[in-house]
Amino acid sequence: MNWYFEVLNKYAVFNGRARRKEYWFFVLFNVLISLLLSIADGLTGTLNPLTGVGVLGGVYMIAIMIPSIAVAVRRLHDTGRSGWWLLISLIPIVGGLVLLYFLVLDSDPESNEYGECPKNNEYSA
Numbered sequence: 001m002n003w004y005f006e007v008l009n010k011y012a013v014f015n016g017r018a019r020r021k022e023y024w025f026f027v028l029f030n031v032l033i034s035l036l037l038s039i040a041d042g043l044t045g046t047l048n049p050l051t052g053v054g055v056l057g058g059v060y061m062i063a064i065m066i067p068s069i070a071v072a073v074r075r076l077h078d079t080g081r082s083g084w085w086l087l088i089s090l091i092p093i094v095g096g097l098v099l100l101y102f103l104v105l106d107s108d109p110e111s112n113e114y115g116e117c118p119k120n121n122e123y124s125a
Contacts, residue, residue: 004029007071014083018074019107019118026071030064072103077114079105 003025007018034057041047041054048054053061073083079102088095107119 001029007067010067010070010074012066012070014070014073015077015114016074017078017107017112017115017118018071019078020075020104022118023071023075023103026068030068033060074114075103077112078107078118080108080112080114 003022006022007026010016037057037060038047038052038054041056044054044056046055047057069086072086076083076085081102085102086099089099091098107117109117109119111117
């Protein structure tokens, strides 16, 4: 849960690097929170069956949009790529797969133009 709050503390920080652990734990907690909010929307009757999004889930998605983009950009920086590579996901199917590949790559072990390797700066694995 600390990884989730760490990303939220860096709400709109697009510079620097983010480890795989930071990115994927943030994604995991986003999925879990979204599922819980969908259940709550369904129970309260605020779920729109046409879109599959309810009031609580919609507000959460809007609130978490900027930190989600920011951590993805920092994750791309960690692999030595520009944040602009995020736009490759606009290419149907292939773009999403290429982006997923970039996001699962290990950190660049050396310092790069985006900063020091975050693995070297952390005491926990």
